[in-house]
Amino acid sequence: MRTVFGLVLMLGLGLAGFAVYMIKGYFDQQQAIIAAERNAAADRMPTVxxxxxxxxxxxxxxxxxxxxxxxxxxxxxxxxxxxxxxxxxxxxxxxxxxxxxxxxxxxxxxxxxxITTPGGDAGISTRLTAGMRAFAISVNATSGVSGFLRPGDRVDVYWTGSVSGGDGRREVTKLIETGLELVGVDQTAEQGRTEAMVARTVTVQVTPEQAAKLAQAQSTGSLALSLVGLFDEEVAQTVEVDQSSLLGIIPEAAPQAVAAPPEPEVCSVRTRRGAEVVEIAIPCTN
Missing domain, CATH: 3.90.1210 (Type Iii Antifreeze Protein Isoform Hplc 12)
Structure with a gap:
């Protein structure tokens, strides 16, 4: 009985080993086929x-x-x-x-x-600082500094318009923003541009509050730009000029009101004449 059991065990182990050998041979054959196909494909379709x-x-x-x-x-x-x-x-x-x-x-x-060319610009939105906005200002040859503005320059903004006061309406020019950075001139944001170009619009980088102020100023008057020097770090003070201060005219002082003379004191007595009461003036005594 033990001999039969041993023979069966040996036969089972032999069959298992043969099966493992056959399976390994099959997988090796498949790997060889895949590698050959891969090499053939590489030969047919070279890569770089x-x-x-x-x-x-x-x-x-x-x-x-x-x-x-x-x-x-x-x-x-x-x-x-x-x-x-x-x-x-x-x-x-x-x-x-x-x-x-x-x-x-x-x-x-x-x-x-x-991608851009080396050193090229991808547009204004990539140049805005976080929290800032781009605002366009209409200009011409005069208000736009004769076309000498470039993206990257800094400008002061002056507003000219009518204001109401105690002496009626008057024309004034006032500095409303200082040191604003230009991020675009017309449709270009290229900082390396050197040729002069008379622009119709310039785009400045501002805060949302400054954008609202400039929008109000642009709708109620005219804006002009003043170019700030490259190394000028001084902040301009508040400036407001009207025609009188421009020409050195001193407004005439309003005439002082003259007090009316006091009315003379009138003294009288009343007397009855029949059915009628009569008032008779008499000298006043202190």
């Missing part, structure tokens, strides 16, 4: 290494080396505008930044159509 995106990059992101990684892309389907390496992406060095114009996702190749 390009600069890719390593994390989600939304609009307005300034691209840095940490945002990028090399990826493999099928050579035959490589889109136009890819970059082979970081030197090609940043030809002037990483200090001359490039900004995302269209969102990109991880493992996506960086395309020239989705």
């Amino acid at each position: 290494e390009v600069v890719g995106v390593g994390r989600p990059l939304p609009y307005g992101t300034v691209i840095t080396r940490a945002d990028l990684k090399p990826i493999r892309y099928t050579k035959d389907f490589l889109p136009e505008g890819t970059f082979a390496d970081l030197e090609e992406l940043f030809p002037e060095g990483e200090d001359v930044s490039r900004i995302v114009l269209r969102p990109m996702e991880p493992n996506e190749p960086v395309l020239a159509s989705k």
